[in-house]
Amino acid sequence: MMSKRSVTIDDLHSVKLVADPNISPDGSRIAYVVTTVDKEANGYRSALWMASADGGAEPFQFTGGHAKDANPRWSPDGAHLAFLSNRNETNQIYVMAADGGEAWQVTSGPNAVSEFTWSPDSQSFVFVTKIEPEEKPESDTKVISTLRHKFDGEGFWDGNHRHIFRVGIQGGDPDQLTDGDWDSTQPTLAPDGSQLSFVSNRSDDRNSNSKSDVWVMDIPDGEPARVTPEDGVYGAPAWSPDGSRLAYAGNPVVEPYGPTTLADLYVWEPESDEHRRLLVNLDREPGNSAISDSRYGVPAAFPTWTSDGNAVLSLLSxxxxxxxxxxxxxxxxxxxxxxARDIQSFTRANDGTVVFAASTFSNPTEVFVVSPNGTETRITHTNDRFLEDVELGEIEEVHYESDPGVQVHGWLVKPPNLNPDAKYPAIIQIHGGPHGMYGVGFFHEMQVLAGRGYVVLMTNPRGSTGYGQEWVAGTLSDWGGADYRDVVAGVPFLESLSYVDPERVGITGGSYGGYITNWAIGQTDRFKAAVTMRSTCNRLSLYGTSDLNAMYNDWEFGGSPYDNAAFYLERSPLTYVKNMRTPLLILHSENDLRCPISQGEELFVALKKMGQEVEFVRFPDESHGLSRAGQPVHRVERLERICGWFDKYL
Incomplete structure (x- = not known):
């Protein structure tokens, strides 16, 4: 028997990313997506796979080629399978018979289809795409007149809105169902096909806020009516089986918690105009807010009704x-x-069978089925061969004290075959957000670090989701306060472990995690090395250069910088650059519009002027999401540089 090896950086090419399982209406078959890294093309390929829901037959690949086929959706009558594919450059809707055969292209507009859904009679689709302008601009200059004018991963707004169209299953010219100076997305049709629900921000100040509302209209040409109160972020509408009620998710953005107000599940009854809350006593939010680098193509989460209309199924973090x-x-x-599992999406058959995609610390995402009697069956074993070859680091769930009486939750990832008598270097990892969380799903980066001999502490400080309203709101007007204390309290916890070398502790994080990394090395010299990624250092300059900060930072920092400049500077790591003595590696994407590369430039220049040990690595043609969906060659180099820096200084 061959000995197992540790997880390596190059295993980025080995892990197959399973996502988006959809069960047929009769509960017999499952269509799902498998994405692999195409090393030669420096990109990704996605194909549809098919499996039997009873696990009795071996899953098989349903589509092939060099494109990305994704978002499989069964027709309500089960006769066809529709999906999105970029096989002709932009994502368009394709349909094929449920038993296989040649797929035909349904849509062919100049812009990509971003989402679609079947009509109840299985004869047409409603879908979302951008409106093509009547006249092409003659100049390539950008004329900007709205506060919201760019978005990370997309670039600068081209002035064209997304709207909803309807097209027959055989294609042809689509009918436009929505219009106006706003986007209309997330379309869902009532069971009788007579009404359309969708999501849109039609508030008067829509170009300077992040609100969204659920709307309903009779089709094809009814007047849209707003369902939700125009005071927050609402979406993911889902009609009840009899069409008498509409479920949706969301939250008001109001005092005292603003955008950190926990989302809820609501059920709207049109006759009484009652909005019933389903999670009012739970103190948890719907959806999956976990962060991982081993996912691809996870669909947006929508509530799903039971057949009798007495309950709604939803993901909760x-x-x-x-x-x-x-x-x-x-x-x-x-x-x-x-x-302990990370369920990323699910669907439900007419007989109550549920299929879902889930991962754990020790297993990348696979497909599972729960029968109506509650029996769970694992359907796929996509990554078994990879797991047979590697020795994963042991995971230990931990809690440690921060402020008196405050317990911080996290996980230790230990080197494989840890020797309790040895002394290992340790790294504290801080997630982005701050309103996200480290979860219990497979995380390639953490296993790579453990495989190189590091003890990794993944921690969820105040500001993280998944721990209730007060915890997630813990960073409001206090970035670098309670959250920093929660993170730095991880150092004495690590030092208390007999197998950790207290003289070799590093820190790293991306986005908000990069902010805390920068903040920490300006407040303490307890870390021997640091790596900051897609980070921020100057909250004052970030406000006017990020794609989103002007939309929500007033809540996070107690007002705008024009009214509260002193506080923005007080909570900017750059203010404390003269205190920074920790060797720092700065990794940043040149096309990052969320935390622009100027943030990395400011910190690099300041540290070089101070004569400190610092290195700045710029990744061209990459956005804020480099670590999760960037070009594979850059994702590999990113990990090589992280490991190289810690190997050098720890």
Whole structure:
């Protein structure tokens, strides 16, 4: 028997990314997506796969080629499977018979289709795409007149809005259902096909806020009516089986918690105009807010009704785990499954069979089925061969004290075959957000570091999701306060472990995690090395250069910098650059519009002027999401530079 090896950086090419399982209406078959890294093309390929829901047959690849086929969706009658594919450059809708055969292209507009759904009679689709301008601009200059004018990963706004169209299953000219100086997205049709629900921000100041509302209209040409109160972020509408009610998710953006107000699941009854809250006593938010580098093509989360209309199924994030919960109209929500797992999406058949995609610390994402009687079956074993070859680091769930009485939750990732009598260097990892969380899913980067001999502490400080309202709001007007204390309290915790060398502790994080990394090395010299990624250092200059900061930072920092400049500077790591003595590696993407590369430039120049040990690495043609979906060659180099820096200084 061959000995196992540790996980390596090059295993980025080995892990196959499973996502988006959809079960056929009769509960017999599952279509899902497998994405692989194409090393030669420096990109990704996605194909549809098919499996039997009873696990009795070996899954097989359903589509092939060099394109990205994704978003498989069964027709309500089960006769066809539709999906999105970029096989002709831009994502368009394709359809094929449920039993296989040649797929035909349904849409062919100049712009990509971003989302679609079947009509109840299986004869047409409603879909979302950008409106093509009547006249092409003659100049290539950008004329900007709105506060919201760019978005990371997309670039500068081209002035064209997304709207909803309808097209027959055989294609042809689509009918436009929505219009106006706003986007209309997330279309869903009532069970009788007579009404369309969708999401749109039509507020008067829509270009300077991040609000969204659920709307309903009779089709084809009814007047849209707003369902939600125009005071927050609402979306993911889902009609009840009889069409009498509409479920949706969201939250108001109001005092005292602003955008950190926990989202809820709502059920709207048109006759009474009542909006019933289903999670009011749970203190957890719907959806999956976990962060991972081993996902690709995870669909947006929508609530799903039970066949009798008495409950709604939804993902909920709780202390690092994500489960499907059954949320009854009256009563307490209950998890559909148990254990530490990261469920990323699910669908439900007419007979109540549920299929979901889930991963754990020790297993990348696979597909599972829960029968109506509650029996769970694992359907796929896509990454078994990879796991047979590697020795993963052991994971230990931990809690440690920060402020008196405050317990911080996290996980230790230990080197494989750890020798308790040895002394290992340690690294504290800080997630982005801050309103996200480290979860219990597979994380390639953490296993790479553990495989190189590091003890990794993944921590969820105040500001993280999954721990209730007060915890997630813990950073409001206090970035670098309680959250920093939660992170730095990890140092004495690590020092208390007999196998950790207290003289070799590093720190790293990306986005908000990069902010805290920068902040920490300006407040303490307890870290021997640091790596900051896609970070911020100057909250004053960031406000006017980021794609989103002007939309929400007033809540996070107690007002705008024009009214509160002193506080913005007080909580900017750059203010404390003269205190920074820790060797720092700065990694930044040149096309990052969320935390622009100027933030990395400012910090690099300041540290060089101070004569400190610093290195600045710029990744061309990459956005804020480099670590999760960037070019594979750059993702590999990023990990090589992180490991190289810590190897040098720890």
């Amino acid at each position: 709780d202390s690092g785990s994500i489960h499907v919960y059954t949320c009854p109209m009256d009563g307490q929500p209950q998890p559909f499954s148990e254990g």
